[in-house]
Amino acid sequence: MSPESLAGRDLISLLDYTTEEIQEILDLACEVKANPDHYDRALEGKTLFMYFEKPSLRTRVTFEAGMTQLGGHAIYYTAADGKIGVRESVEDVARNLERWVDGAMCRTFSHEMIQNLARNSEIPIINGLTDLLHPCQALADYQTLMEVKGDLAGKKLAFVGDGNNVANSLMTAGARLGVHVTVITPKGYEPEGEMVAACRAAADTAGGTITIGNDLALVEGADAVYTDVWASMGQEAEQDKRNAEFRAYQINRKVMDMAGEDAIFMHCLPAHRGEEVTSDVADMPRSVIFQEAENRLHAQKAVMLQVMGGV
Ligand code: CP
Ligand code: NVA
Numbered sequence: 001m002s003p004e005s006l007a008g009r010d011l012i013s014l015l016d017y018t019t020e021e022i023q024e025i026l027d028l029a030c031e032v033k034a035n036p037d038h039y040d041r042a043l044e045g046k047t048l049f050m051y052f053e054k055p056s057l058r059t060r061v062t063f064e065a066g067m068t069q070l071g072g073h074a075i076y077y078t079a080a081d082g083k084i085g086v087r088e089s090v091e092d093v094a095r096n097l098e099r100w101v102d103g104a105m106c107r108t109f110s111h112e113m114i115q116n117l118a119r120n121s122e123i124p125i126i127n128g129l130t131d132l133l134h135p136c137q138a139l140a141d142y143q144t145l146m147e148v149k150g151d152l153a154g155k156k157l158a159f160v161g162d163g164n165n166v167a168n169s170l171m172t173a174g175a176r177l178g179v180h181v182t183v184i185t186p187k188g189y190e191p192e193g194e195m196v197a198a199c200r201a202a203a204d205t206a207g208g209t210i211t212i213g214n215d216l217a218l219v220e221g222a223d224a225v226y227t228d229v230w231a232s233m234g235q236e237a238e239q240d241k242r243n244a245e246f247r248a249y250q251i252n253r254k255v256m257d258m259a260g261e262d263a264i265f266m267h268c269l270p271a272h273r274g275e276e277v278t279s280d281v282a283d284m285p286r287s288v289i290f291q292e293a294e295n296r297l298h299a300q301k302a303v304m305l306q307v308m309g310g311v
Helices: 019-034 057-070 090-100 111-119 134-151 166-179 193-206 236-249 254-261 289-307
Strands: 047-052 073-078 104-106 124-129 156-160 180-184 208-215 224-227 264-267
Touching: 019 134, 019 236, 019 289, 047 090, 057 073, 057 104, 057 289, 073 289, 090 111, 104 111, 111 124, 111 156, 124 134, 124 289, 134 166, 134 224, 134 264, 134 289, 166 180, 166 193, 166 208, 193 208, 224 254, 254 264
Parallel strands: 047 073, 047 104, 104 124, 156 180, 156 224, 180 208, 224 264
Antiparallel strands: none
8 A cells, every 4th residue: 555545544543544554654653763854844834733622741742843843833722722512513613624724633532523523624634532542652652562572463462451542542553463462451441342343353354363351460471561541531530449440450560570571561651650550660671661752753753744645
């Protein structure tokens, strides 16, 4: 599949992309990382609209810095400036934006809202995290896994914690890439069944597997152990309840030893040190958390180059 074929495409879920298209983005991300100067005018004169309903460090800074590095410009706009769907309908916002800018990256609570924006505008809409998915994170994570461990097909990634947006995205991309993804959660916090079924169907085609379980021993033999906060943005009221229910799922030295000495540690960040991960694990030599954060920049530059027509 040639990169041109991605021009104009939305990035809402990585299940909407083929194995070859995802690999194409990952390869371009590595190329952009190695030769950034080659792309410094690739999106000259283009504008990205960035909409945030939730806080952000990595997503906001990497998309904005990424646009600058590609010769374009990014506009930061939050729900405080005018909540989409409240001040004005989602459809009308979409029809305005497509007349001014070349792409939009949105971080919303509702996954349906971002789908609705995509349905109603001609410009590419990029998912910067919804309650359901965080595809840009998964792209940076698989770029990182590929850099550290080589070819992704057949690798084993064990996600421990809440079956949340990050877990879902690791499953969607992992399924397409032939990765063996295991999601280990406390009972009642498994990823939702429809998402698991869709990922299993994709994994069957690509040669990977999706395993869901509640037993921490499933980390054994993992190439990567991954965790995320126990209470995601919007779930703050459940923090205390979740802290109690997730306590046994903390990633500490014992869990890393259970995984094996070659297992790397991954986290999308922000981390709540002392909760889902101990500081000694977050800072151990085989922790790649800041490499993942760096790769947000490169992976998203690759996405913007492809969907906004810069390659
Ligand atoms: N990992 C991630 O998306 O970080 P931010 O919430 O800071 O953007
Ligand atoms: N699951 C987390 C990811 C943050 C990047 C959240 O949604 O808050």
